[in-house]
Amino acid sequence: MFILKPHSGVPIYRQLSEQIRRMAASGQLQPGTELPSIRDLAMQHAINPMTVSKVYSLLEAEGVLERNRGKPMTIAKVARAQSPAPKRLQQLEPHLEQLVLAARQLELGESDVAKALRNTWEKTDERSVRRRTPAR
């Protein structure tokens, strides 16, 4: 379900929480979808269960996940409606930073980058979003 790289510089909890947020926001994980239990997810990826627990708690506090008594964590039903645009934009921050850095290294100007962004936006539509992001 998730792609986690324990040996990249990015902490595992951040990788996991971002992926869950993104997949919930994009609709890839429908509201009500059950997430694996802490133990199962930890065993599957060979990571610390406390990390998984931390992510689940964090996302529950944010409203992305819902805890059900006795049953595994699920994607919250009103996740998309509740999360305001600025908050969702926040999730794009790291990607924007990477884009800007790369552009500067290639010595491209801001307007060139904006133009390329618009082109790419028009080329991709809803359907190809689903096709591109790995689903399981």
Add this chain to the structure above:
Amino acid sequence: MKAVARLMLAYFTGTRLLSIVTALGLIAIVGGSAVLFYLPPLVAQHGLPSRFSLAEEAALQMAPVAGVLCFIFGASLLPSMSMRLVTSHYAYVLPYGRVKLLASAFGTVALVSLVASTTVTLFFMDAGFPFLLMFRRGFLVSLTSNTILYCVLWFIGRSSSIGKLLGVAAAVATLVVPLRYQVPGTSITPVWIACALLWATLTAGVLLAPRMKLAYGGTRHSLAQRFGGASYRGGGREVDFMFGTANPWPLALGQIVPIAIATYYLRDYHPYAADAPNPLLAVMTILSVVSGGLTAVAATRARALWLRTHWTRAELFGRAERAFWGHNCFVLGVLLVALVAVGSWLELPTRMLVLWLGLLMLGTTLSTYLGLIVTASLGWTECVLAAATMVALLMMSIYTGAATTPPATIVALYAGLAVAALAFRQLAARRWARLDWMLCRADSTVRPAT
């Protein structure tokens, strides 16, 4: 409690060989004692007629005793296993680990002594001594001597060849000497004291080991810095160094100790019958075999030589043979000189001395080649051959020791043994030609040749 019981079970049945020995021991004890009780009295020794011949009677009476010995040795995993656990991290981590280990050791020794003293007391019942008195005595004596025996077994397991030699002698002594105290009339206070001291020391050693390690660790550390480390003495060649045959003198001269002790104890020994075995010869025969036992590590150690030199396996065999003979000559030589010395002192007849010399030489030869035959872990062939050789040698020593055996027979038998030695050599040579070092891996118990 269940830990103590489980440990004791492991001591008796931990390896296949030991379980068999324990089982045999129990069968011999129970069976032999039953035979003694329920068959018509064996009274031939008192001059009255009986159904059995002297020899059969002797065998029947020996059965329970042999059974007791088997039972005692059936628990010989006790010293090595309990010490391994006591000196490991487990002694710190297992709940009540030390106490339970100590209790299991005491329980095993007590059990073995119980069985031994019960069996032995049954023997003395015929002589009219009160059972309880004999039993109490017997149990105490047995407890003490078995404790010493297991300590000696531990020592044998950990030491080099010379230590093993002294250990074997000490083991034989612990089995024989206590018999003196078995008979009522001699004071058993020294035995009480010895037993109490032994167990007090063992208990203190096991329970207080961490504190002692702290207190004396510093001293041991500095001593080890100064005197520890291997020393390459003798200036021999590399081959000798690799095989461990560089210095024969500790072993050669070390033999004198058990010989001296045995001679001292047996100096007044006069056999009742003319054809009774001579224990002194038995002791010397055992000694002549020990140096051969040292050869058993040759195959494992030869691997390093094979890696370093251009010799083929067949050539390696020749080198090993030469190295070990070079070593064993000295050991054998000292043994023969000691024999002559003891023989003259005890004023044994010359004919006997000459024949004994021959027997000892045969003993060393046979055991050396037997050791060279061991090219993989000890399997059935090796054990059977070793047992058969030992039995043959001991029987020969009985035969030779008796004054009535005609010399011609003895010489003929010697010739037979010599042929057997040659056969062993051929077998060893053939095995070395196909030596497979994956099968004779250097165990952690085989110490490096220094």
Add this chain to the structure above:
Amino acid sequence: MSVPYAVAHQLGKAFYGKRVLENASFTVEPGDIVGVLGKNGAGKTTLLELMLGFTPPTAGGVELFGHASYRLPGAAKARLGFVPQQDELVNQLTAADQIGVIASFYPRWDDALVTRLAREWELDLGERIKGMSVGQRQKLSILLALGHRPDLLILDEPVASLDPVARRQFLEQIIDVAADGARAVVFSSHIVSDVERLANKIWIVKDHRLYWQGDFDALKDSIVRLHLRAPRGLPDTIAIPSALSVQRNGSSATVVVRDWSDGLHSETAGKLGVEIEVEQLTLEDIFLELHR
């Protein structure tokens, strides 16, 4: 707040006049997986042995389950499990016998768990320990410490001789132990990638002291690599407090710093007149940088 399983304050140990460990303070809470890293000879094994009460501290103290570890009572030992660096098995026994002997010391022993793991890890319990390979002996040693379901499991280089498949199986088992949040694991290892996956707390033993003791995520945020770029030229001296190493490359430089926080970002960028990109390091890189 749950009671910590292990607490140490200013723990120190000196052997024959040499100081092997000094001033170590730490806690182990239920649910923790602690990874202990350090160069050989830095004092890792001493730290673990002090925790287990094998040797008394010469300074400070350490408590396990509320008792001084050097005088841990027998009942508390049933909650403790230890895997030594070199196995201490009885060579003459079979694996099943060895397990039986060790199991008899504990009030509870999970036979089903041991049998299942032996099957998964491909350990033949009928085999004599004498004939086992080093990896199998290590697996057996680990099994012996898991059977009584200890609350605190301490392992000293448990995977040094295991192949990658066996290592992964071991990792999964550690996760299983810690997953319910009521048990804790402390393990030392040179295989940093394993520690990176599993640990939520890291102890770095360096120069006989606990250089770092705390959250793994905090460690990753604290020791980072800064990439400085100054199109108008770097200053002659790059003075960043708590910098561990500096490498210049024309108009750019790489600086590894510790005690970094996001707040320092703009302050440092402004002071030096450079652009800073923060790169987070893998645990192995952190360890290497600390020992440069």
